[in-house]
Amino acid sequence: MTDVVTIKRVVDECYDTKTFVFDWEAEARPGQFIMIWVPGIDEIPMSISGIDGREKSVTVKAIGEATRAIHGFKAGDRLRIRGPYGNGYDLGRGNLLIVGGGVGTAAVMPAVTTTGADTILAGRTQNDIIMEGVATSHSDNVWIATDDGSRGFHGNAVQLMKEKAALKRYDCVIACGPEVMLWFTYQACKELGIDCQLSLERYMKCGAGVCGCCVMDDSRVCRDGPVFDSEKLAKLSEFGVSKRDECGRTVKFR
Amino acid sequence: MTDVVTIKRVVDECYDTKTFVFDWEAEARPGQFIMIWVPGIDEIPMSISGIDGREKSVTVKAIGEATRAIHGFKAGDRLRIRGPYGNGYDLGRGNLLIVGGGVGTAAVMPAVTTTGADTILAGRTQNDIIMEGVATSHSDNVWIATDDGSRGFHGNAVQLMKEKAALKRYDCVIACGPEVMLWFTYQACKELGIDCQLSLERYMKCGAGVCGCCVMDDSRVCRDGPVFDSEKLAKLSEFGVSKRDECGRTVKFR
């Protein structure tokens, strides 16, 4: 579905991240994403970071031309979007532990608000922690981890996750963040013997499962994903290893 | 909606009229019609003569090439149809008297089975009376009129209608039959001071309100009709007077 929506509100999440709230009739599930047009510049994928009836939001970290341009948008401005795309999380897999790393927090937040499950928010420093308010208003246990120890647990998301999983029985970890974090999350869950659902990113053009540019092995991240569970991750030889560039060439991560 | 349906049953109604029953998922209202393709020959409009959940029917009088070809169809044969088209009857206009003349009975029968209202079935002779069984199983009062007096009332539908309307208060007459019968029905209702809803026929090509070939004055019989009430009939200068041929030329009835 393509649509033009009006920004109702812009919320500053931290020094480089803003949330844009708009009304949109579309049915969206936690873990899905949309494509946002930035006229004259680009069209880019963004997770749906909030779902409250018809009110939806995206939470954008300014890292390049398109995301910086979006940061210039104000209440009343229009966004031309399409979606929602992707499979989303299966929230019915028992006791969940939700982990958001950096702006990856945006992707898991609707899972937090829907389930109220225990949540870890991680970032490099205390200034990189986003959406804590929304999380704490829906979940009783929100734990913070920072790489530099400036707030909460001193260490990364995966380390804190292991610690928490040792104290309480979780059936499934839901996480989004940088691929290296997700790779270690996956390894940790394997060791812990629990399922996980991780939201991955690849370069996207159509977003709709047509062009094939976002594939990992034989799976379209935009359509068969972006959420993959342990079983599927085990079959993705490219997970944590390589991605395809805009030409379809393989690019190794290391 | 276009569809291909399978004939389940063929019912002989009288010497020149057969009913073809098929399952069709479409939502249809009493008074609507479909277009039936007769491959290699024609495509023609037919009232929906039965609506029983997904089971629908048409009742066809063999008068020319296409209708004769349809009479050759058997259970198991396929029909390529489109529709339903048209506005249908408004069955909520008080106490109804339903009148079917000849094969026009087909168009009013779903109104009879839906409301169980008093019904007049008219024909030239007793052999032209159709669908009496269905009518009597839904309505307590089913009266027959034949022009030659071979059954029931000796006279035409309009004469019997006037007689019945003198005995009981009806709010609205629903009728279908030859245009001359409908013209007199309209006049009679005017005299009686009651509303009527008459189902008219004009040459149809698209059936969908696009081509404009079926217009009477500025109304599309296929879309704004085929059912017109007293108020609308009063504005149709061509009612009972003239029709358009396939070229769009006016042809006077008399």
Add this chain to the structure above:
Amino acid sequence: MVSLKTSIGGIDLDKPGMVASGIMDETGPSMVRMFSCGAGAVVSKSVGLEPNAGHANPCFTEVDGGYVNAMGLPNPGIELFREEMETATRAGKVVGSIYGAGPEDFSMLAGKMEDYGACAVELNLSCPHAKGYGMEVGTDPSMVKEIVSAVKSAVSIPVWAKLTPNTHILPSIGMAVQEAGGDAVVAINTLKAMVICPEFARPLLSNKFGGLSGSAVKPVGVRAVYDLRTVLDIPIIGVGGISNWRDAAEYIMAGASAFQVGSAIGTVGPEVFGSINEGLSSFMEEYGYPSIGSMTGVAHD
């Protein structure tokens, strides 16, 4: 206050949306109705020299996103059409659409339409399913030039040429119209199409071939208008799949000075003109376009 007024060559319209040829415009009273629904003008059914019953049924079907039709240009012939035009022109501006096999036919028909009070004539050079007419003449630039020139010298009302999108030389055809003195081009007519019914192992339409219209063709029509705008100076009228104000705005921004609505009169109803007019007005109000002219072609900047 924004204005929906527009002008196409010499013709001023109060509202930019017209009824496309072939839809609810074969009779005088139905054309009158379309004015009252908010059409700025009505283009008549394409009329030829003689009465024509058109192709036998079936000549129409719904398909995903539109219709496929092969009406086959049914019309009562130019002589009888006088009466319909007299009724219609009393209520509003009527553009007389005509079809013929060559310059003489078109000139003769255009002259009659002028006599009948048409505000302009639209030459159907683009019907994809009538043998010897329509797009068979409309994909030959020299033939197009000849026809438009002939009609231009035969009448004093503006001459519009309706073009087919079923060609890779659309811009050349547009140029031929302009060079011959044509006052506007209308794009697009239907796309060449066919529907086969597997159960009966044959094409559905009695004419086998037909033309695709409706929202399915909108992106093709917008592209055609955009392409034409890059080469032409004369006004363009956009048609193809318009059913709401956004569709109309797309055509206008692509370069159209006015637009026509066909299939949506079936899918939405004649009220479609009212809702397009309303939607366009509020959009123009909010986005600061005082007039249709100020929006025409802005997607090229």
Add this chain to the structure above:
Amino acid sequence: MVSLKTSIGGIDLDKPGMVASGIMDETGPSMVRMFSCGAGAVVSKSVGLEPNAGHANPCFTEVDGGYVNAMGLPNPGIELFREEMETATRAGKVVGSIYGAGPEDFSMLAGKMEDYGACAVELNLSCPHAKGYGMEVGTDPSMVKEIVSAVKSAVSIPVWAKLTPNTHILPSIGMAVQEAGGDAVVAINTLKAMVICPEFARPLLSNKFGGLSGSAVKPVGVRAVYDLRTVLDIPIIGVGGISNWRDAAEYIMAGASAFQVGSAIGTVGPEVFGSINEGLSSFMEEYGYPSIGSMTGVAHD
């Protein structure tokens, strides 16, 4: 028992449906997946001489009844494509789609595809949105002839030419392919199209122009195949808007020996091949068509 086997020139397929070029066929593993979903063959993404990132985003959008895209032929270049082909050809028949600016490009690319194990090459003479490639060469019969002839002498595998519907001379283009010794034609590629966003007063796609695909174009594709069948002797492969068995049957009855599915891999999913195969089988069973060949072109009788 009915058989879904079909043959196109020298190529025998177990199932008549192939993946159309450009959909889930840029990498080896995704092509392998399509076989397991029931595709009888996969046509690769169109590959050129050099790596190409394609057009910038946005290069795709949904529209009523389909998609408009201007991917701009992204591909890793023929050298790197070897690896993808090696993976894919191990799992099934792969047709190598290629694009180039002239006979030399096409011959060189075709040779590589043959080396890589392609069972045939498909010449993209029809992409509507890549400057200097695709339909710009594909609407010139003499150029088409030259390219097909050149490729025919360069390789020994069958040579298919994929044609554009954006022209009124489609039959002549088809004849050019046949006269040059081409083994089959594939029709249709996308329709020239554009999407404008009124709120932003500009075309949506970074390339401005794109191509329309999906169910919206099906009646146009069926018509194209029907028209080609009336003039050609070589096999035709139908593509455009196929998403169920009825659509496939329409193309086959219009004259196609096989068909391709593109957009429906998005709208329905890769499972679309399985459901088309099932539906076709039961239809053929009930209506007494023992083979695809026995159904090919029956709508002409």
